[in-house]
Amino acid sequence: MRSITQRIATFTHNLNYTDLPIDAIEQAKRFLLDSLGCAFAATARDDMKSMLRFTEKLGGVPEATVIGYGLRTNAPNAGLMNGLLIRALDFNDIYWVQDPSHPSDLLGIVLAAAEANSRDGREAILATILAYELEMRWCHAAHPGIREVGWHHASLTQFVSPFVAGRLYGLDEEQLAAAAGLSGSSHFTLGGVVAGHLTNMKNAADPLAAQAGLLATLMAREGITGPEQVVEGKEGLIEVLADVEWDLEAVVDGLGEKYMITNCSYKAFPTEALTHQPISAALSLREEYGLEPERIASVSIDTTTRGADILSDPSKYKPDTPETADHSLPYVVAVALVKGYVLPSSFEEGSLWDPDVRELLTKIKVKADPAIDALFPHMKRARVVITTYDGGTYERQTDIAKGDPQDPLSDQELFHKFKENAGHVFREARIQEIIDTTLSLESCEDMRKFVEGLIPA
16 A cells, blocks of 8 residues: 555646646735745844854855845755744744644745746746645644644644655655655654743744755655655654544545645734734724723633643743744733734834833733633634723634634735835835736746845845
């Protein structure tokens, strides 16, 4: 019986651009545009500048570009750096069923591999759709998700990235399966990177797993082999991660019949996914009832047990890094109520220690609600109750976050988000050019030309 990696290799190798439905193609271009904006907004961060210096010191054949900066290096280095930029603000996409994922974390290697191989825009779109298809399918494979038993979802990305990169490098089916074995046996990631006090590794975990797939692709292209039974074989994924129930058919059943990219969500806020419903509820109450922070006596937030655990532990009440702050439910709701918005600037040094936000943060209590747990992960409900000093009580329950396919970002909203993010790097005319070229990517004859437009003058 053929292994899961062999079956995915066949699908990857045989997929043609003409097989792709129009709605999947359009979403691929929209998600790419959204991801580019997130990357551009991150270029001013100190941790990204540190990684740029590190990448520059590594050297490498100048075959691919670090977007937003212009540094040229080899494809694995550029792929990692581009993925880090996309991920850095936690403003890129989100898909969460059993496991969470950010499929756009893989677009760093799409850009690098497509540029290094002079692929056309149609191949870049195909690789983007492939990344979303496989990454999102793996979110259905484990019950409960591996995140629930202490593993980070990058542990699943390592099984996706070699197919995405391998397609752009033109690997045959045997080489694709070998690359999956190499990558999939070498890059498991502990859930500890997103638990407690958070560090820069929170953002690096998934891009590193993406880079692992590109490195495995280059190894397989030279004839290096990897275990084909890396998933089902002896001491493979299924046997080793045995404290979940696996449904591998969820990964391969119906491949190519309906594309999952249309089910992925955009982020309206640069924060951890389970904070979005509480933020939306808080902003709605603030606007509707004019709840200025000086009126607020207390705020109660009901969420999942997982959300209460990872988003409101003691470190989240004293966030001292952007990574901890954007995963702190009390902090982001305090920002929303004090400022009336939650933006990337909310996690910069000057905003992080805002005294009004810090004061309100202490009035916020987060509780786990078993009834909300029963709905998770199919529905990520949150409830916010605000009590004022004059005795008023205001309550709002939110099930759907803005950006979800059930409440999607319009083109106008998407373009506004992109322009706000890209405005850190480019002038207005160039921003519009990037929007236009990205939304017509299928007409691009060489991705090297496209990437040239992502470098500041």
